[in-house]
Amino acid sequence: MKSGQMKTLKQVMNYIRRYWLLVGLSLILAAVTVILTLYIPILTGDAVDLLLGKGAVDFDGVFGIMKTIGIAVAVTAVSQWVMNTCNNHITYHVVKDIREDAFHKLEQLPLKYLDAHAYGDIVSRVIADVDTFADGLLMGFTQFFTGVLTIFGTLGFMLYTSIPITLVVVCITPVSFLVARFIATKTYTMFKEQSETRGEQTSLIEEMVGNQKIVKTFSREEAVKKQFGEINGRLQKCSLKAIFFSSITNPATRFVNSLVYAGVGIFGALLAINGGIRIGRLSCFLSYANQYTKPFNEISGVITELQNALACAARIFELIDEEPQVPDSPDARVLSNAGGNVKLENVYFSYTPDKKLIENFNLNVKPGQRVAIVGPTGCGKTTVINLLMRFYDVDRGCIRVDGTDISKITRGSLRTSYGMVLQETWLRAGTIKDNIKMGKPGATDQEVIEAAKASHAHSFIKRLPKGYDTVITEDGGSLSQGQKQLLCIARVMLCLPPMLILDEATSSIDTRTEIRIQKAFARMMEGRTSFIVAHRLSTIREADIILVMKDGNIIEQGNHETLLNKKGFYANLYNSQFAR
């Protein structure tokens, strides 16, 4: 086994260890089941021995044995059921634990990681890979234990019967293991390839099914189908390879079994001819030899299944082992009722080291001030938000809120001190009410309605089929872009944090509504430090500080008048925007 697989296996073991009591119970029950299953044929044999012939049947003896068989069967049945239930419990809870850890990691991962990875791929790891892993693990539990125990049980019975023939069996059977192992290592990479291709396919499904309207808009259905077909074709090839080669294990080990059977038969027969063993013993031995080799089949089957499971587990552990964001230091300050002084000192930042972005950025925002960020499209305005919210950490310099470096403030308290409305609206599957209450789960209905009214969302919500209890699908479904944005605003309006970040928030809302919202915002912004990625003239003009950005850099800073008088980039921008 490769060291990578060993590591994965060790990680899996760590998860299983939590259920050691159940594992122990399952093992004991497996032993009971196996011993009784091996014992029952002996009892039947004994019973048959009592049926000597006409008039020579020992009925009392037969009844006694029948009763014993009955009890043994009952005990076996019960212990088998309890064992299986234990195995189920262990498997599904291990899987649950793994998923939870994966999800926990998801919540801890820096945005840098999430922005750089396809969602579909991550989803496929958390869902499909873990599922395959569960199947493998369950099979491992139900068949591996009993298989191994059966092997040892029969080995004991065989040794008791004839040592030389047992040696023949023991010599041949390892071949079976070798074959199984050979195939398993060969197929490991095939399964990994299959798993990766599946991930690629899930990504495509995610992208195309998620944006299907656009696909249809451009009549690209055929092209997309073809693209899907291409991946699908590759998946077919590597799936076939993986499934076929792994399924060779079974026939191959069975072939080895046949060799064992033939070996025992010939060797035993020769021994019998020389008077080394009685025929009755031999036939009994043959049946045990069969019993002995069968679990090898199962185990080797399980091993391929486990290989597959391990390949999947490796992918999920890759995610779990991903470096999380630097955790909040234990002495990190909890920011509450922030005053709103935000100070950026000599800040340097870039997404990739080879492409410089923000350099030596300084800014001092006094409590209650309004900062408008303007500049041509794509100038890096969202980068500033990424830094303020600590979605990304600065490379050099620091950002201070109320004098404290934000790297020494807990992320949670920092972020909740900002109310944020992003350019891209995001709503979750659930009711309208749940969406608004997101920032303040304990809010009363009255508060929700107040917030909705304040953000002018109330009137359209009221008209929805079930009002505030209308369930919307992921990403808002049939709501218009503007309505979605109103909901996002209502969401912030409800918890009213001390600082605000508005990222082109009102760009898709019609101007009439916008005016009303701006009034509400003005009220909300009163006394609150606000950062606005702005397009609207009025917003810009009323701002205390205007940051003019270009190519990721802050090129000018000041208020409307001073910047206009400067006749620089801003003046140019301003004049071109409102040129008729």
Place this chain on the structure above:
Amino acid sequence: MKRLMRYLKEYKKESVLAPLFKLLEAFFELLVPLVMANIIDIGIANTDMGYVTKMGFCLLALAIVGLVSSITAQFFAAKAAVGFSTRLRQALFDHIQGLDFTNIDRAGTSTMITRMTSDINQVQSGVNMVLRLFLRSPIIVFGAMIMAFTIDVKSALIFVVAIPLLAIVVFGIMMWTMPLYKKVQGGLDKVLGVTRENLTGVRVIRAFHKEEEEERKFREYTAALADSQTFAGKISAVMNPVTYVIVNGAIIALIYTGAIQVNVGTLTQGEVIAIINYMSQILVELVKLANLIITITKALASADRVAGVFEIRNEEQAAGLEGIPGSAASAGSEKGVPFLEFDHVSLTYAGAGAETLQDMSFTVNRGETIGVIGGTGSGKSSLVNLIPGFYPVTGGAIRLEGKDIRSLPEDTLRNRIGVVPQKAVLFKGTIRSNLQWGKPDATEEEMWQAIDTAQAREVVEGKDGKLDAKVAQSGKNLSGGQRQRLTIARALVRKPEILILDDSASALDYATDAKLREALRSLEGNTTTFIVSQRASTIRHADKIIVLDDGEMAGIGTHDELLAACGVYQEIYYSQYPDERKAEG
């Protein structure tokens, strides 16, 4: 399941050959004890070493033949199963691609994804297992019963009782667990849903510091999933012990009747052993079957869910085209026929109570620019979405060059139209591959032309590789404004006759927006442009401006006409240019 079976039809040969070879293997396996019996009865009894060796080779030959036929069976089974699932996945994807907008609105993305991935995989392993084992088990069970009959009818009657009992247990548990596994898959959907949400909404969730709450929610869903899995497993786990009890009960009965008959002298000891052996053989097969049944039950539940997607179908066009005036081809492009005409058009979305658009009537000449303005939810997007036929009108008709658009083939219609949707989404690939969405055979020159018009030259030139710069899934590696300009270029590259900009400049700053409009105006050719916007400045130079208010047309005309006569337009305009009102006032 039945409707899915047709995808297996193409692999008919494989699906027949796989079980056949499996049977062959079983047959050879059954011969082995016979050979062994001969070794004992003839070889050992006559102390014939040569015979023993000969039969030993015979055993070896049987093993090899068994190996070959078994591998062949596995190959055909794998080929059929994988081929089947590949076809099925493609068909499902194609089906989803064929759904119309109304159905897309209705279906959830995450459940579609689990169905396309995890469910189809379950079905695949189900088919694989069935081909490998399912036929073999019943044949061995019935074969054993027939053999029992040849030995002793009275004992064989016990088989006749036991086998149906076993069948009832096996199928009963299968029926019981099937809905349970369906529930399990439903639980998985939920887990998937939260995972997706936390990826797409990561910024919002972190901004509200909801990580812990999300984890709690996730834990709740996984716990529910684990519970339903454990419960389903508990029921499935009943199968093995119960069959075990039945078979061993039958063996006890066999010993009992055997004892009586041996005592009377109608049966020998050896025959009793043989019959009991046949019963044990059934047990061995049933154990195999039970493991199989779980896979099959899961596969069936999954197959149901997959089939469920196929059941979402586009509704037939309600009215026959004959009934639609103007669908007659004769209308042609006669003079006097407007380029595009809305004739008393109304729209009610499926499942919605109220009309979204009411009684829209207007005409558009070739080459005109039409501005559409109005409040949020006033129906602006709905109006332009009707032109490419994304949603069917529920009243009236839209005519292009005099022909009802419902009479035009969907592709023909849509290829004449360039749409820039509200949501600026690009697809994984390169800038080039994204532009090719608009026109698959676009030349480099055509692309740059479109890029220039869309004010996206600096975006493209700023990227390494220019046109071949990589675009991540959904265009995540580009800013909102960059994406929006590229989506505009995408629509322009096909040089559409009708260009629809559905509030497509919202993420652009005013300067870029102004330049874009300027470029659009100077577009050569007779492009008819629809611009939906919130900004009066964006549409004020349009040839016609349509003002919508709550699904009704509040006015139509030029900027000056509307400013003079349309109250709703005045309100919108002056809210954006307060200075002018003062100047007038």
